[in-house]
Amino acid sequence: MSGADELDEAIALANSGRTRPTPPPAPRLKRIRRIEWNDDPRRSSEDDAGESVYASDGAPYDPDAEEAEETGEDAQETAESPAARRPRAAALPTWEEAREQAARSASALPATTLPLDHTLGHTLAAPVCALTDLPSFDTSAMDGWAVAGPGPWAVAGADGGDDAVGILAGDTAEPPQLADGEAVRIATGARIPPGTSAVLRAENADVTGKGRRLRTPEAPQPGADIRSRGQECRTGDELLPEGLHITPAVLGLCAAAGYDELRVVRRPRAEVLVLGDELLHRGLPRDGRIRDALGPMVGPWLNALGADVIATRRLGDDAEALYEVLSATTADMVVTTGSTASGPVDHLQPTLRRLGAELLVHGVRVRPGHPMLLAALPAQAHAGSAPPSTSDAPRRAHLVGLPGNPLAALSGLVTLAAPLLYALAGRVERPLAQATLGAEVSGHPSDTRLVPVVREGSGLRARVQPLRYAGPAMLRGVAAADALAVVPPGGAAPGTDVTVVDLPW
Ligand SMILES: Nc1nc2c(c(=O)[nH]1)N[C@H]1C(S)=C(S)[C@@H](COP(=O)(O)OP(=O)(O)OC[C@H]3O[C@@H](n4cnc5c(N)ncnc54)[C@H](O)[C@@H]3O)O[C@H]1N2
Numbered sequence: 001m002s003g004a005d006e007l008d009e010a011i012a013l014a015n016s017g018r019t020r021p022t023p024p025p026a027p028r029l030k031r032i033r034r035i036e037w038n039d040d041p042r043r044s045s046e047d048d049a050g051e052s053v054y055a056s057d058g059a060p061y062d063p064d065a066e067e068a069e070e071t072g073e074d075a076q077e078t079a080e081s082p083a084a085r086r087p088r089a090a091a092l093p094t095w096e097e098a099r100e101q102a103a104r105s106a107s108a109l110p111a112t113t114l115p116l117d118h119t120l121g122h123t124l125a126a127p128v129c130a131l132t133d134l135p136s137f138d139t140s141a142m143d144g145w146a147v148a149g150p151g152p153w154a155v156a157g158a159d160g161g162d163d164a165v166g167i168l169a170g171d172t173a174e175p176p177q178l179a180d181g182e183a184v185r186i187a188t189g190a191r192i193p194p195g196t197s198a199v200l201r202a203e204n205a206d207v208t209g210k211g212r213r214l215r216t217p218e219a220p221q222p223g224a225d226i227r228s229r230g231q232e233c234r235t236g237d238e239l240l241p242e243g244l245h246i247t248p249a250v251l252g253l254c255a256a257a258g259y260d261e262l263r264v265v266r267r268p269r270a271e272v273l274v275l276g277d278e279l280l281h282r283g284l285p286r287d288g289r290i291r292d293a294l295g296p297m298v299g300p301w302l303n304a305l306g307a308d309v310i311a312t313r314r315l316g317d318d319a320e321a322l323y324e325v326l327s328a329t330t331a332d333m334v335v336t337t338g339s340t341a342s343g344p345v346d347h348l349q350p351t352l353r354r355l356g357a358e359l360l361v362h363g364v365r366v367r368p369g370h371p372m373l374l375a376a377l378p379a380q381a382h383a384g385s386a387p388p389s390t391s392d393a394p395r396r397a398h399l400v401g402l403p404g405n406p407l408a409a410l411s412g413l414v415t416l417a418a419p420l421l422y423a424l425a426g427r428v429e430r431p432l433a434q435a436t437l438g439a440e441v442s443g444h445p446s447d448t449r450l451v452p453v454v455r456e457g458s459g460l461r462a463r464v465q466p467l468r469y470a471g472p473a474m475l476r477g478v479a480a481a482d483a484l485a486v487v488p489p490g491g492a493a494p495g496t497d498v499t500v501v502d503l504p505w
């Protein structure tokens with residue numbers, strides 16, 4: 001473990017209020033299983049099923065090489081060693097640079113036209129302009145009386161009775177012209193009759209003379225409670241910009257403005273590959289093996305960011321299976337978990353080299369998660385991202401390699417996967433929010449830290465409180481969090497304003 005990682009662990013331990021335990025010995029054997037296909041993460045087959053073969057571990061991690069990388073000192077590496085291939089710490093992008101690079105690495109997927117009720121969660125591929133004035137006619141804002149001129153008023157066409165319904169919302173007949181001194185009962189949303197000067201609310205009206213006369217202690221102002229045509233927009237006005245994420249409110253507005261279908265960017269298709277022979281998918285951790293925390297987390301997380309997750313597959317530490325799947329993927333974006341480092345069964349980097357993938361980001365100055373990577377798969381390794389019904393040109397799929405430590409994986413989702421997904425979806429990202437830290441957060445000497453926080457208080461100024469249990473292998477903090485605070489190198493004192501990344505739900 002490098003000095004920086006030790007710092008992370010020490011911070012996490014201090015946060016959890018416990019002392020450093022003796023680390024268990026590293027397992028000597030790694031199981032290699034055949035490819036296991038599972039399109040439904042909830043329908044996991046027992047991981048123990050099927051034949052297993054065993055292979056002995058190769059060389060252990062070399063903490064000295066990592067330490068040299070961290071400090072920028074020369075490590076004694078050959079040109080071919082994995083550590084030699086990885087850029088030195090000082091050359092790695094900062095957290096902000098990595099996000100920008102991920103955002104720049106892909107262009108928006110092609111646009112398509114979908115029925116309005118199928119567009120939720122997509123991105124607008126063109127501005128939405130009003131197809132009608134809104135309101136499209138002068139409308140009563142209240143239940144009451146349409147009145148013409150100052151009162152008292154004669155109830156128009158009244159044949160007596162308080163229970164005459166008058167003009168209702170949706171009445172297809174043109175409302176009758178009101179003469180000065182006349183009134184007619186009207187419902188909220190009904191068309192205003194020509195000649196109306198105001199709407200008198202029912203609760204302010206006195207009806208006398210067997211329903212023939214109407215008076216009020218306080219006459220309504222001209223125009224009161226009339227929503228005039230075009231108040232919200234005129235036909236052709238731009239209501240929403242291209243690049244906006246389609247929310248339920250957007251659906252409502254588009255329907256009100258006359259749309260039956262929308263031009264949208266199709267949602268990026270994502271495939272999740274969970275790597276690691278040590279992972280169990282049911283029951284309690286046992287025999288040195290642990291539960292897969294990322295299979296259940298990554299797909300839904302990508303979904304919340306706007307991707308359609310076509311499969312979550314558990315591949316174990318099987319280099320050949322990984323090669324096969326990456327060669328044949330039909331996704332726009334593949335997300336792998338684990339295997340980003342240079343351990344004996346970390347097959348991701350060798351497989352990317354074998355495929356001829358282009359490494360776009362390889363290590364980021366962020367904790368946890370610094371071994372995360374982003375690559376563009378070669379076009380020939382990508383069977384084509386287009387569902388048959390669309391006119392996609394062949395595109396290169398991207399791969400985001402999330403580190404195996406669960407909070408580090410989440411850091412990779414926030415740092416690389418989210419900006420890449422937004423770029424593919426043509427979605428304009430809102431500027432990240434700022435908030436005031438409620439407590440000190442110790443920093444990494446040279447890297448940004450992402451720290452789970454909860455919002456507190458109800459003032460205008462957002463305040464966030466760092467959570468405990470925020471070590472790289474822990475999810476306990478983030479599972480209770482509202483956001484991640486972006487803590488700059490060196491740390492941040494209480495009362496400091498920091499950037500916060502809201503969790504995507
Ligand atoms: N010599 C070095 N060793 C390590 C370095 C380094 O720079 N030099 N970095 C450390 C850091 S930091 C991280 S993070 C990990 C990244 O390793 P990998 O991405 O190769 O991940 P694995 O080795 O496969 O797993 C790491 C850790 O996470 C657990 N894991 C993996 N997948 C899951 C999952 N789906 N659910 C729950 N837990 C998972 C795995 O069992 C390991 O404990 O490398 C360090 N080492």
Ligand code: MOO
Pocket residue numbers: 005008366367368369370371403405407408472473
């Ligand atoms: O500490 Mo590692 O940074 O868990 O990514």
